[in-house]
Amino acid sequence: MWSIENIWEYTLSATIYGSITGITILIIKTLMKNKINKKYAYLLWMILIIKLAIPFGPKSNFSLFNQIPVKFNNQLNMQSDNNSNMSEDTNYTVDTDYRSNISENIKQESGIGQSHTSINNKGEKSIVNHVIPFVWISGVVFTFIAYISIYLHFVINIRKREDIKYNYLENILNECKEKLHIKRKISIVVDEMINSPSLIGVLKVRIIIPSNLINLSKEELEHIFLHELCHFKNRDTWVDNMIALLQCIHWFNPIVCYLFKQVRNDMEMACDERVLSILSEKEHNKYGLTMLTVLEKVNYNKKFTVGLNMTDDKKIIKKRVELIKNSKHFYKKKKIFTITGIICLIVMAGVLLTNGNSINKDAKTLFMPIEKSNTEDLDEAISKAIVDNYIKDWYGVDFSGEFNGESHVILGKNEDDDSVEVYLMATYGSYNFENDVFSMSAGSSNVPIKIKFSKVKDGEFLTTKAGYYYLESEQAEDGSMYKDSVLKMFPKNEANEALNIDYTDKLLKDLNNKAESYVNSIGRKCKVTSDYVEHEYIESLALVDKEDKEELWDYPDWIGTREQIENGKRYIYETQYDKYSNIVTFIKYNEEKEQLENMKYKINGNNLEKIDSENYIAYFDNNAPTFIDNKDFKMIVKNISIIDNNAEYGLLIENKTNKSIEINLDKIHIGESLKNVEFNVKLKGKERKYANLKIKSISNLNDLYDKIYGVFIGNSSKYDFIFK
Incomplete structure (x- = not known):
């Protein structure tokens, strides 16, 4: 099982490997600035997302991490x-x-x-292993709750506006969906909280349009819808949600936050590139003008940012407009840039999604x-x-x-x-x-x-x-x-x-x-x-039946005790057996020897039959275990005392039948010892009376508990009995 410390160490390794991976991707993208198309520049970031989620990969001699020998250990306070x-x-x-x-x-x-x-472990955990993981998990919980709260607040708000239909916008959206061969239902919501056209949702997809943009021209609205629909085609909402989750997990790493911003920027540029591939060359400049128009209308009134936003950063808009201006250059060399992008993606995946030989050993240890x-x-x-x-x-x-x-x-x-x-x-x-x-x-x-x-x-x-x-x-x-x-x-x-x-x-x-x-x-x-150590076992197959009784699993299969530590406390489980009465008693004590459980079972052939001491006090001894019910006869111990090495039981005896009964007793078994007793009492029908039962040669009350049984004569029937 993994503790918070284990998960923190896994996250720490992921954030380090991910940071190295992301910085490497940034360097490669800078060197290959105008030599790969934006689709593959964006796909390179998928390597970062995978590395942040799963830092360890297969061993490879070509791994970058052979040259960057990062060693990760599951505990830092070695x-x-x-x-x-x-x-x-x-x-x-x-x-x-x-x-x-x-x-x-x-x-x-x-x-x-x-x-x-091992009993040889030394010292206490260091602050690195004990405190920091809890600080980290607290940050994860806080950022996740904050993100979910903002998102839910926004969703609840737009649901109020979902029923408002804009047929004009719906018609334009449907035309754009036909161009991209999209059949999925996508709703339009006009909202004044949002600062930019946005796409939200994974299962229920919505395009959110700021209220001050609905009066744009049809052509401009087409550009907006095409951009958001290209996000849908690229499954960018799934990526955006994954980034949000990873950002909550890696909240402490500013490098990861910066890298995710670059991922979102390249996501927008890849989307623009896909839109341009749909539009004719004459419309490319108009698409750029649409972005500038949207930026002009929303940038100075920024209220809310949720989902995939078409325009929310002046610097990235400038880069996107430059992409549009140079679109002819990219389209002339589209095949070359595509091949270069594919090669770059394959090489980078091979270099960054694998681990070096030395790292792989540590990775194996971690798991x-x-x-x-x-x-x-x-x-x-x-x-x-x-x-x-x-x-x-x-x-x-x-x-x-x-x-x-x-x-x-x-x-x-x-x-x-x-x-x-x-x-x-x-x-x-x-x-x-x-x-x-x-x-x-x-x-x-x-x-x-x-x-x-x-x-x-x-x-x-x-x-x-x-x-x-x-x-x-x-x-x-x-x-x-x-x-x-x-x-x-x-x-x-x-x-x-x-x-x-x-x-x-x-x-x-x-x-x-x-x-x-x-x-x-x-x-x-x-x-x-x-x-x-030899154990004394009960000469019966009945204890095989014990394994089917969940309440008896912890008790030993032999006559004696076994101790267990449970939730930091010691408990003693004892199995007792009386071969004369054929009764097995299971008793649980705490460390202070206080009795917590006491269960009695009668061995009947190869079966254990539980004796309910609340309802039965004795049984017939006619070679068949039949019990005397409390409804007919009751004998209750009211007090016990030791006087001159003799034990005296003060008994309250009640005959619930209509018949008279006489009880005579001269011998009693205590464990395997046979003791002489003095006891004689007569009861009429429905009579109850007190009587003393004296057991000779007893010096310790503990010798009596759960060990007494004997024989009494009632009318012409012979009865065994057990004292509780």
């Missing part, structure tokens, strides 16, 4: 790399460096807040699903890459635990100025609290892995610190393919070492030490182990 000039010799190093500031990273490692990449780490050295980069790719994204499934760790041995590496490929043996795993033991719940040991990183040096563009940034990795295949895949992945010497030396014990010990450090850092005292 830590310095003290080992940038590492030896080429094989380096046998176990990653045992466990930082002293572990307490600052506990939230990350326990799943609180951001993704827990990786993990964030780049603030690495001090290669070991930390390796640690983060393993955790992110082989724990957090384990074959597309997140097996991330409360602590995710790894340990590795570097067998060798191959590096150049831009990248380093590392060959290593690694052990990695996820640790969780299960039955109050911090154990590895998932992992892999002694795994050959090849990882490739890009290298960023001090002082590179957009970078002040050095570091290693993940590009790609490969892990050896299991089973019969193991040897072949190792030989394919590693150079010969490293492959032989990987196949002949077992680092399992060494790496597991190191990983377990890291897990112990984490447990100590959160103030827990318990056993920590990377070995598999």
